[in-house]
Amino acid sequence: MKDNKISMAVIRRLPKYHRYLSQLIDRDVHRISSKELSKIIGFSASQIRQDLNNFGGFGQQGYGYNVEALYQEIGKILGLDREYKTIIVGAGNLGQALANYTNFTRFGYKLYKMFDLNPRLIGLKINDVEVLDVDLLGDYVKENDIDIAYVCTNRASAQNIADILCDNGIKGIWNFTPVDLQLKEGVVAENIHLIENLFTLSYFLKEK
């Protein structure tokens, strides 16, 4: 990878490149030109060349990109060359849905435990992962050096849970609650604000 800082816009496009390259590998495609890649991924060929230029000389004039090498390199940039210890806080429908996504495991996000305060959920196993009492959350995160917590609690509990996670050394939070969490410095987060995405959709519906 080149030394210069990669822009956020490029970073946000990398997972999409990764996904399409994975599909090309499944279809046994070994190399592809920026023009062909443009057709399937929907970015312009010059955008693609510019984006992928950030990571050093993958494309070769007249040859195109080596699909497998590019896939591996982008995976590395995204941090997919290691395992992550993950937990889910909030074992309701959404938490259970996430626990059942086998795709996450496939890419190295290993789910260790789930946590909830509901006595009817505590003790259950969801896709072979045990639901523990949320009272145990802090100690568990600290003792097991958990990397990422998927937070799927209700709005009212979200910040309190985030505080417990931060106080016990969590590194990243994947936030599904409609709250902008206040986090300790150094803890990173990505947010899925469902309702905001739905609002954007209805804006487009109105405008079309």
Added chain:
Amino acid sequence: MKDNKISMAVIRRLPKYHRYLSQLIDRDVHRISSKELSKIIGFSASQIRQDLNNFGGFGQQGYGYNVEALYQEIGKILGLDREYKTIIVGAGNLGQALANYTNFTRFGYKLYKMFDLNPRLIGLKINDVEVLDVDLLGDYVKENDIDIAYVCTNRASAQNIADILCDNGIKGIWNFTPVDLQLKEGVVAENIHLIENLFTLSYFLKEK
């Protein structure tokens, strides 16, 4: 609203303004300056003034913004001044989680039916909403003039489902599958690509 086209970046920030204004209303705050709003929402005061300027003269020098009026106006721009007929395709964990989100109903997104191909799910009621056989999907969408479908199927079924929806007059698709759907012209979509968001999170973990 002014005539000039509002940029996508502003549009994508509107749901967040809407959410924070709603919280201010709950706290009985009637007016707020761009500076105070900046502190809670995290955008700069000048960004806020610039964004909200797009919608005509809401802020008054020395007075600030009228919270309720601004909330209503942004809601209108987002298309929240009407009801939407919605359905969910795919009644697994994620579909069930979405069916249980009472927040969507509160903002006018009324859930009519769910659809699945699994005989064990067909006939169930999730949060009082019936799960129908997916074979009935096309006719149902056409006859009931459904606005938005939340698509939570597996990857393999996603495009086929999208085709059925488009052929029967769907207006918008909220896509939770890891597929970039090919849609009929005029059908709008928003995508929640979970795994891509998680990849971005691990990128940040690596970089921090």
